[in-house]
Amino acid sequence: MFASLVNFISNSIQFFYEVTASIGFPNYGLAIILFTVVVKMFLFPLTSTQVRSMKKMQEIQPKIMEIQTKYKKDPQKAQQAVMELYQKAGVNPFAGCLPLLVQMPILFALFSSLRVFFDPVQHPAYVNLDHAHFLWIKNLGAPDPWILPILVAGFTFLQQKISMGPSNDQTQKTMLYIMPLMIAWFSRSFPSGLALYWVMYSIISSLEHLVIRRTPGRIKEEAVQK
Helix, strand or coil: CHHHHHHHHHHHHHHHHHHHHHCCCCCHHHHHHHHHHHHHHHHHHHHHHHHHHHHHHHHHHHHHHHHHHHCCCCHHHHHHHHHHHHHHHCCCCCHHHHHHHHHHHHHHHHHHHHHHHCCCCCCCCCCCHHHCCECCECCCCCCCCCHHHHHHHHHHHHHHHHHHCCCCCHHHHHHHHHHHHHHHHHHCCCCHHHHHHHHHHHHHHHHHHHHHHCCCCCCCHHHHCC
């Protein structure tokens, strides 16, 4: 099944490359960007659910803290009360994980695909290596040790900052800085095409969060009322 997903992604990138070629700009970097846009379009319903769920979670956070304080000697009672609050507020605490759960197989498959996609030995007649560059990137199948990792860190931080919103949780604040650095470090050994995908994914996700959160009438205030 995973091999089928890898082949599907490879064929999709090749399809989008042919689209760019048909308009006179044949480039695999543009193909990866188009692929990212399409992926985000399909994931938009999950992203919308995630953003609204996180917004509600932030709104009921004071009540959760009250419950934890009230039942600090009875964790089971506190957990039961929190779950009742979730149900009353219409909050699914696991909704925020849905986009990530869907995204992970795509990332692994894209990594496997790009690792061989621009390899002239494994795909001698499949890829035109003259078009396997993008801006300063000479080969989208090879790692970029500096510029792309910096962009990965910056836009990952931006996405997390926007999605997290105001928070007093010290753990979240710490992860806000640690996660972008970790992902950037790993991206130094990833194919540049995967890092480019991550940068574009983060940019689009940031814009989605801003648009969804500012759309009036989406978050019902009564969800956090007793």
